[in-house]
Amino acid sequence: MKIFDTGDVRLHYRVDGPEDGAPVVFANSLGTDLRLWDPILPLLPKGLRIIRFDKRGHGLSSCPPAPYAMGALIGDTEKLLDHLGVKDCVFVGLSIGGMIAQGLATKRLDLIRAMVLSNTAAKIGTKDMWADRVRAVQDSGIEPMADTIMERWFAAPFRATPELELWRNMVVRQPAEGYAGCSAAISGTDFYTPTAALRLPVLGIAGSEDGSTPPDLVRETIELIPGSKFKIIRKAGHLPCVEHPQEYAALLTEFLQSVGHV
Template sequence: MQVLIRPWGAMHYFCDGAEDGPCVVFANSLGTDLRLWDPVMPLLPRGLRTIRYDKRGHGLSDTGPDAPITLDDLAQDAIALIEATAGGRPVVFVGLSIGGLIGQAVAAARPDLLHALILSNTAAKLGTAESWQARIAAVQAQGLAGIADAVMERWFAPDFRATPTLAPWRNMMIRTPAAGYIAACAALAGADQTQASAALRLPVLVIAGGADGASPPDVVRATADLIPGALWHLIPDAGHLPCVETPEDWAAAVAAFLQEHAR
């Protein structure tokens, strides 16, 4: 187990690959842990140093004190991880959903730390404060199991939901600590990177899923259009987690970008 001690507790992470290879940091979505990336790891270019982590309140990381957190707090955790693990080298940051918002915040706060940014199934702003407060209220009233089926409908296309492969991902979501899930929802309620992301000046790849019910492709495309020079890639049949549902298609797009921009 690899652990980075933060002011709020222990943050679990996992480094793999060549010690001196180009560093790629992966930030996962709400209600998932670093295993989100397992399906695509074997499909990425060889020679990379991959760094995956569980954001606070998820996976094997501590939840931290019962206090509000912001997107900036989550970005500071990612910045600390990069500084601790990348050996002073800039990284490519890959973020999905809330992980993509974290990546945008890191790029805005510390552009010196990033070579490039990959944003998957995310946007400069996701949902509204009211929608996230409603999600928090639902979790408080029903628990994560009570909202799981609705979340799976937003995460995955119907064909995937009809397979036994759905079960582990549903289990991962409902086994997330409720306090950690709620804290991340509260951070999303206040997150808006619109102005900051419009000012980004680094290579960016933006990926969307045509069947994504959590971050619809038009919302994702609007963020791609916001960032000067950003590349756009749509996976027509994928839902919110294309690295799970269509790993070969997702990895092909990411690999091509990494071949050009990971150094």
């Protein structure tokens, strides 16, 4: 475990693989930590430099007072990658992680040569929806909404397995302040115009049963970027890397090969 102090927040991060490997950076969804990617890592090509981190207010990173701005989350990621000497990575972002990817590519294209936008969009939800969620978390914590979150995250077959408890426990153990802070960041984000100006290889991934970012919403964002590719993973919700790791890793590996990253 390693901690990087950006000056504003202390980020927990992990690097796996050789120092000179082609860098692949992963950014997690709201309510999860860097373990989100554990199911797919053993299935990826060997020799990659895998970089994962907990965004502010999540996992083992510090939790500043809410609300957060998307610009702060992007800046945290930018500082971490500069600290690690990363250039020309493939950036894989899921949900809010995909929003961070879009913003970082707009700001620092020298850091990212290609990206995977998974279960995300240029704009997610409405200000009123997020305001309601922030109030609910601040009033009662995450536990009362955990079952509803699981319904958005996973298709029915996965929710019937014992593994569901792992992910339910993960979300309820995130700091309520961090969940509310990142919810506010999503609420204030609309990347339709900057994302439409991006010119780099992009793979979009959606889950057919995703209740947070439905396939049509993901597709709409992916199609803003010329030459992008879009794939749907069937019988998967918001976290297809958990439900169908082999299919997800195969799509990611194919994309890494197509852009010459492995």
